Amino acid sequence: MTKTIVVLGGAYAGVGVAHRLLKYTKPQVKDLKVILVSKNSHFFWNLASVRAIVPGVLSEEQYSQPIEKGFAKYPADSFEFIVGSAEDVDVTAKTVKISTTNDGGERVLSYDHLVLATGTRAVDNSVPWKSNGTYEEVSAVIANIQDKVKTAKHIVIAGAGATGVEAAAELAFEYGKQKEVVLLSGSAELLDGDSLSSNVAGELKKLGVQVQKSARVESTHELPDGKTEVVLKSGDKIVTDLYLPTMGMAPNTEYLPANLLTDRKFVDVDEFYAVKNATDVWAAGDVVWKPRGSFVVSDKQAAGIAKNIDLVLKGKAPTVVKTLPMDVLMVATGRSRGVGRMGPVKVFSLMVYLIKGKTLGVQSLPGYVDGSAF
Template sequence: MVNHVVVIGGSYCGLGITHRLLKNRSRIPDLKVTLISKNSHLYWNIASIRAIIPGVVKFDELLQPIEPGLAQYGPGNAEFVVGSATGVDATAKTVKVATAEGDRDVPYDYLVIATGAGCSDESMPWKADGTYEEILDSIKKMGEKVKAAKHITIVGGGSTGCELSAELRYEFKDKTVVLLSGTPELISGDAAAKAIEKELVKLGVEIRKSVRAESTTVLPDGRTEVKLGNGETLITDLYLGTTGLTPNSSFLPKDFLQPNKFIDVDEHFRVRTAENVWALGDVVSRPNAAYLHTDPQSAGVAKNIEAAIAKRPQQIVKSMPFSAIVCATGRDRGAGRLGIVPVPSFMAWALKGRTLSIERAASYINGSHW
């Protein structure tokens, strides 16, 4: 009897589970893994804030095809379905998938949901919210807008807003870059906030704190009018939103979800209301939405699937044991902290800012990362 594991979501978590299980297939009897992904390519979205600057990031490194990496395991062991999961029937144990060839039902014995979370402003290219072609098109179009703009306003003083404003000023000294933070301090007042702010100020980013963008209107000349919470109006050539994440969970049974639409899991990262279903990564956002948690969580969930197949008890899935913020501030500096230890600029550059870890993408594709 085949043990069919179906994984939904072809990003850091989904690939982590898929490759981990398939690499260990000698000890998992009759294993077949099917990966369902909206995108045919892994999108190294951590580099998206640099990829929107034309000519800086190679697109074939930013987006890499998933299928060749799975082909090494043989067609009987691994299947890759490019399509969007549109429903899960936890009683019949099937996933409904919309593909270019039409709808199909994929049966499962074990199901993993790793569909992540998308940008609240869907026009922003920071997450893998569409097909490969749509993502690539969105990045290229954003690059053209960035090039043409003289005045850019970024809304959101979190890590993405800080890194994005730094990248823009690093490349374009002649553009005005305004960063609006709704909170009194950047990164919600994190211990690393002051150091990050210092780097942004050095680069010439205009930071405005405790100011919220209430509404935006695109003017006939293409510029955007931004109404601020303090009654002020700001006119900008390009408005970039970096606030808010929406879990990609709308296709799931309602009883899988918490009131905030993130998936409700137990300490084994099993969906509480269904048998043999796990969820991890941003679609759970436990303890929070971060790449740093994706690897420990995919390791833990892969072990638990193996345990379920072998009828062994489940184990607690651990996330990163400490929190960390490493913020790239342009291509040669950075700031942040690992736990409570501040990270000096050269270390933040080496850990993150130098390449935004894009070189790791190839190892996620061929499975050598695990």
């Protein structure tokens, strides 16, 4: 009897689980079938989104590639790719209702094991920090921002977390004094007061980024001339050619029963990354936010889940999923420098540049798509 694994989400965690199961479990579990469901037909390397908005720096192929072709090497009866989104999960009946994108239809999938890897989304659909929609929608958002960047003389980036800092640094690195780049921090310090805050502030100053702290955005209004008026909680107003919000991420969990979620609407998992209050359901990546969203953590979670599904299919007990022994944070500040830490120990700028800032990892995209990275 076929053992069907349904994986929801076509990004780092979902694609990682699917490839690992097909590469390492399928040869031993002959009747295994993996069904991967993704709203985006392409794997979007969102780590590079902050650089993708800068015209002429990256080609689309460097940060976005078709998912399905990467699975073509597996037997046809062992893999199915569905472009669509989950609408409902019944953990008792072990079924998932899918809304398919290409034909606007609906399918109900039965599973033996279900993997939740639907990640998070940007609350504002006008920015590409996450894959908020289909391939066509994400491509259109990036193209629109690139067009606006070309003509903008003044750019405001709201939110001074890692994404906001990196976006501001990329723009300032590319344009220098040609464009005025303003970074608004809702908190009194950058990175919400992380120990790297002062280091980041120093790097941004070198690039000419104007940083405003304790500058929380109250509202924004598009003006008749196409500019945007940004109203701060202090009452101050800023008129800008281009407004890019980086704050506001929400988990993609609306399709799930409430008893599977934490009070913050992320998926609640145990130490095996099995979903609590469900049987044969697993979750990884930003959708669990444990300990927080991270590319490296997501990959380790995906590896752990694939291993545990493999064990359970073979009648063995799952093992505890281990991620990182310490909290790691690396922030690129343009295309030549960066700041970072491993736990409390700060990392040299050159190391951050070599590990992250030089390419933002785009060289790894082909390996994720075709499975050779795993």
